[in-house]
Amino acid sequence: MSVFQQVLIGPLKDIGSNPAFFGEVVIGGILAGMLYSLVALGFVLIFKASGVFNFAQGVMVLFAALTLVGLIERGAGVWVALAATALVMIVLAFAIERAVLRPLVNQPQIILFMATIGLNFFLEGFGEMLWGANVKKLDVGIPDRSFMAAGMQINQLELSAGGIAAILVVVLAIFFQKTRIGRALRAVADDHEAALSIGIPLKTIWVVVWSVAGLVAIVAGIMWGAKSGVQFSLSLIALKALPVLILGGFESVPGAIVGGLIIGVGEKIGEVYWGPLVGGAIENWFAYVLALAFLLIRPQGLFGEKIIERV
């Protein structure tokens, strides 16, 4: 069999021969993609409103999950722990605005980026100091079991996670497009001076976006934590959000969602059908290669602001 056949025909034959299995793979990809989208959303929110690329988003996910598990371990009920964690993330947003963003206002972007790298290591150490560094199990009461539907095996936990992520994404999209605060957020993202002149206080907006990003981090943290335990590697999923952002565009909420889905589905299909050709394990780097290809063709991403330069 020629290389051409191996690469293009073979995998497609496999797909055609067992559509139910293909469906399973796609659904698995969509669910994983939802979670990538959630993390990417946190990035997009902050980037849109303050132009800051928040390197600490991944650690915020870890920190939120650690806090939640820590509180549950210390005997708090799930809902109490959840509310308390939300409160912690909001307090964190206030603290970040006060201690990091406000003193650095009007500094070049790279300075703010460096500050979030600092924030990243601080939160990592602070979280582990508070709650310990060992892997913790997070039980949210949804059984990690599978059921059959239309000949496909579907994991209940993943399905719930995907459903919740979808709801969150829809709510955020409406919030951004249709509401007063959403419009203020977009205004700030577009032009700081003009936003100030029509009475939008930047500080409040920053606190709002960092809070929302914190809440999104909680949801992402719960879902990843329930799947694979709460541990340091949770913060590394933030790296998977990077190709999602490149694909979707740094400033686009729908882009984060679609980008997440493309990456999730793409890497699962790639792994299952094309992986064996190169010895497997392409799931880990597929996303980055895809992002690289995108950078060459459409550097602003699928939904990003088109880069037009007037000369």
Next chain:
Amino acid sequence: MTLPLLEVEGVSVRFGALTALTHVSLEIARGEIVAIIGPNGAGKTTLLNVISGFYHPYEGRILFDGRDRTNLRPPDVAELGVARTFQNVALFKGMSVLDNIMTGRLLKMRGSFLLDALWWGPAQRQELAHREAVERIIDFLEIQAIRKTRAGTLPYGLQKRVELARALAAEPQLLLLDEPMAGMNVEEKEDMCRFILDVNSEFGTTIALIEHDMGVVMDISHRVAVLDYGRKIADGTPDEVRKNQAVLDAYLGVSSEGASAAPSETSPRIAPAKPALERPGA
């Protein structure tokens, strides 16, 4: 005597070693259209920025409606009822014209985060009420045709008009316009003049504007204040200012001994051409 809407009292602004404004005082009465003119670098925009809270003076006071508000920040100034436009149009370029103008009403909108997020009940009703107000402004400024267009894609003259619409949406008491007619052609300028006069007469809005086109300034303003090198050198009706020797000197860039060379036939337009505005070293 009624209280002036805005009083600028002996305001000085410094940027490091550079003094941008020196003891500038200006009163603006309710319902007035005041033009602020002066050569490039005279401090006109700085004055506007001080009034709208972007800069804070290191001495002097600013009173709005009789109350001291010297050190308020821009959002708080906006809340008092001051709206402005910018010299280099500052629209939200990614948003539609309609959304841009809606942002102008943000201060008038109230609501809870949660209701907003769910787009439910009062939040929805409020949104619709404000939409009506915005549609009236759109009609008033004759920009119905571009409501759904992305602001960033519009030609410059229209962008300026949308920026005015956004400022008007806040129903301001004081409207600050920084070169509302810069870069416009004759028809666009005429339209803009008409809008400014209409806003003033229909809504009673007090207007302070910076403008370089002297024909426009003399036509539409009740009073003209002239800045030069950060100082106010004249303040009066268009006719008074037109005859003011200091003003002629500043614009023609001559010292007093050459001033007699300023012939009276240039008086309808103090600054006949752009070169007169480009003062070397300013």
